[in-house]
Each structure stands twice: as C-alpha cells, then as structure tokens.
Amino acid sequence: QQQVKQSPQSLIVQKGGISIINCAYENTAFDYFPWYQQFPGKGPALLIAIRPDVSEKKEGRFTISFNKSAKQFSLHIMDSQPGDSATYFCAAPGDSSNTGKLIFGQGTTLQVKP
Amino acid sequence: DAGVIQSPRHEVTEMGQEVTLRCKPISGHDYLFWYRQTMMRGLELLIYFNNNVPIDDSGMPEDRFSAKMPNASFSTLKIQPSEPRDSAVYFCASSPGPGSSYGYTFGSGTRLTVV
Numbered sequence: 001q002q003q004v005k006q007s008p009q010s011l012i013v014q015k016g017g018i019s020i021i022n023c024a025y026e027n028t029a030f031d032y033f034p035w036y037q038q039f040p041g042k043g044p045a046l047l048i049a050i051r052p053d054v055s056e057k058k059e060g061r062f063t064i065s066f067n068k069s070a071k072q073f074s075l076h077i078m079d080s081q082p083g084d085s086a087t088y089f090c091a092a093p094g095d096s097s098n099t100g101k102l103i104f105g106q107g108t109t110l111q112v113k114p
Numbered sequence: 115d116a117g118v119i120q121s122p123r124h125e126v127t128e129m130g131q132e133v134t135l136r137c138k139p140i141s142g143h144d145y146l147f148w149y150r151q152t153m154m155r156g157l158e159l160l161i162y163f164n165n166n167v168p169i170d171d172s173g174m175p176e177d178r179f180s181a182k183m184p185n186a187s188f189s190t191l192k193i194q195p196s197e198p199r200d201s202a203v204y205f206c207a208s209s210p211g212p213g214s215s216y217g218y219t220f221g222s223g224t225r226l227t228v229v
Contacts, residue, residue, distance in 0.1 A: 031213050031214045031215065032213065032214040032215040033214070034214055034217065036218075041222070042222055042223075043118075043205050043207070043220025043221050043222050043223050044157070044205075044218075044220050045219075045220065046217040046218065046219075049214065049215065049217065051215075089156075089157060091214065093213075093214050094159070099162075099164075099169065099170075099212055099213075100145050100162075100209050100211070100212045100213050100214060100216065101147075101159065101162060101170060102147075102159070102214055102218065103159065104149075104156060104157040105156070106156040107156055107157075
C-alpha cells in the first residue's frame with residue numbers, strides 16, 4: 001500500500017513570499033503526481049500535476065519539483081497571496097496499474113498574511 | 115455541468131441509526147471514488163468503482179459500511195449501524211478515465227455527525 005508523507009502540517013507566509021510544501025512517497029508508479037487545493041467547506045480541487053519522467057512543471061505562480069530517485073516532490077507557490085490561504089494535499093498513485101487510485105498526504109494548512 | 119453533487123450536505127444522527135450518503139458523478143465519468151476526511155487520518159480512500167463495478171473496497175473500515183452504484187449517475191454509501199467514530203466529512207469524486215492524469219472532481223462533501 002502506497003504511503004505518502006507531507007510536511008509541514010501548517011505554514012504561515014507573508015504576502016509576496018514563497019510557500020514550499022514537501023511530499024515523500026514509497027512506491028514507484030508511472031502515473032501523474034498531483035497537488036490539490038481545498039478551501040473551507042469545499043472539496044479538494046486539482047491544482048497542478050506532474051508526470052514522473054519530468055523534474056519540474058510550472059503553471060503561473062505554482063511549480064512542482066519532482067525528484068524521482070529520492071521519491072520526493074514539492075509544491076512551490078511564488079508571490080504568495082492571501083487568496084492562496086487553503087489546505088494543500090499532495091497525492092501519489094495508489095498502485096502500479098494506473099487505475100487512478102490516489103493516496104493523499106495529510107495536508108498542509110497555508111496561511112498567507114497580508 | 116453542475117459538477118459532482120452530494121447529498122445531504124450535513125447529517126446529524128444518533129448512534130445506531132442507519133445513514134445513507136448520496137452522490138451523482140459528472141456525466142461521462144467512468145470512475146467514482148468515496149473518501150473520508152478527518153483531522154486525524156486525513157483523506158482516506160474507502161472504495162472506488164469503474165463503470166459501476168466496485169474495484170477496490172479495501173479501505174472500507176468494516177462491515178458496517180457498504181457502497182453501491184446501481185447506475186452510472188448514482189452511488190450511495192451506507193453506514194449501518196452508525197457510531198460516533200464515523201463522524202467525518204465524506205467526499206465523493208469522479209474521474210473520466212484511469213490514471214491520475216485525468217484528475218478527480220470532488221463534490222462538496224457530506225459532514226456526518228453521529229451523537
């Protein structure tokens with residue numbers, strides 16, 4: 001069974017700063033590794049995802065860095081804004097057969113102070 | 115499309131009662147997932163379906179939990195009898211295809227409180 005460890009549990013960043021959230025997984029699978037964003041009272045929403053054969057993917061202010069050999073990947077939020085305040089979850093494929101089963105990290109609560 | 119629709123949004127029930135949570139996935143999405151979210155355990159996968167067939171129910175905590183998908187547009191998660199430790203937010207999500215590249219669309223969840 002895939003295990004996913006996410007850190008830190010919570011993060012406070014000043015507006016304009018860089019937010020960094022880390023994730024480690026155990027089992028290798030050739031499938032996308034996504035990050036989800038969740039606002040209070042809502043379900044998680046897909047933010048950005050990366051294929052395991054590339055080392056970085058950038059979409060606007062959000063970047064995923066992927067280190068396949070270390071089985072780690074991270075989310076970087078550049079120029080963090082108060083509207084980015086939310087809970088962020090990393091996820092890893094739950095098995096090697098690309099069924100779409102995802103195992104989520106414990107989540108990181110981000111607060112961006114104005 | 116209205117997205118993934120879950121009902122009810124909130125449910126308060128007494129211990130021992132039966133609880134049924136409902137989900138309508140996005141039309142055309144062949145995969146449906148049920149997750150439970152708690153502070154202690156985060157997002158746990160309970161069960162998922164492909165084309166209405168249960169594929170993996172290894173996350174279902176015990177026999178008190180059951181899930182069905184009688185057709186492509188409807189799924190239920192039933193807890194009978196309910197216990198206080200079942201209190202959590204239950205999410206339904208759907209996906210158009212296999213593999214995490216397709217992404218999940220989550221519903222807004224059902225907050226269950228068992229007293």
